[in-house]
Amino acid sequence: MDKGLLIVLSGPSGVGKGTVCSVLRKRLPELVYSVSATTRAARQGEVDGVNYFFKSKEQFQDMIARDALLEYAEYVDNCYGTPRDFVERTIASGRDIILEIEVQGALKVKEKFPEGVFIFLMPPSLDELKQRITGRGTESQDTINHRMSVAVEEINLLEHYDYAVINDQIDAACHRIESIIVAEHCRRDRFVKNLTELQAATTEKA
């Protein structure tokens, strides 16, 4: 059987990752969304295993120790991470899974899961990026310089990704991501791997 893919969708803050993901969710109902583990308490209506995997601090530390997280980070005293097991079970079942994550987290995932498909969502144009950096003209030169250096760092991180998708229009960006998923399933190296496994299985049967 054809294995599923881990699709990692990342990009600079404010580029629209969340919006693109929610539209993709409607367009590709068969795509699985990665569920994070967290130490924060469940809010009303949140379901364990659907919204998050809710863990105690001890359980979370244990997951780190067992290398059971593809990446993790701490925000406002709570820990969040991507359970490796959920990703691996999903792709073993032949389904694709998407993980929406900020740039640094995506790079940590790549270290542990290099066979993932890493997509960098880009702002529509360099001009727009420049305008965003310059802002409304109310920022100090220091602030502008800092934002510019962050933008340069972000573009440099693009080199660790497989694809750059421009988020000019949400539907166009989603169409590109869908195309990338279809194309990756056709990639000869993935195909040959599956073919070799299939041939081996066929030989065993014969």
Next chain:
Amino acid sequence: MDKGLLIVLSGPSGVGKGTVCSVLRKRLPELVYSVSATTRAARQGEVDGVNYFFKSKEQFQDMIARDALLEYAEYVDNCYGTPRDFVERTIASGRDIILEIEVQGALKVKEKFPEGVFIFLMPPSLDELKQRITGRGTESQDTINHRMSVAVEEINLLEHYDYAVINDQIDAACHRIESIIVAEHCRRDRFVKNLTELQAATTEKA
């Protein structure tokens, strides 16, 4: 400007390359089809530069000598080849061009144009391949053995291709090829090259 892509569509004889190409032509009217050079005489209604580039034997030999053909071959006393110039002018203008060609020709193109996107059209299943090889049971064991060894050679050549597209249904195969074209335009290495050129152009302007 974003450069176009050379898409090379190949695969074993009888897999349906021509049919897939003619359907793609309707689905993607903006895609340019590579026009071959030939030494054979034009038939009634054929237009130079549209159906073929009609060349004398001397002109064709001169193109070979100038390395002006990405590949060439001789069939029934006539020469056929793929003019490099037509491909390069098309992609420089930002348009994608597709070349439908048999397996050996595609590998020659790859030597001269490794940045092309090489797609191998596959029969629907290994079982079907086996059935086709075994035929209707009227072939001699020698013929079956010969066909099987050809099939093995073909699968071995798959390793030189970027993608394997299964031709189970023509529309499904066309959709996969269209997805590959969109995805290849998003590939980070192509994107960064264009981005670097864009940045250089912007800097020159400033």
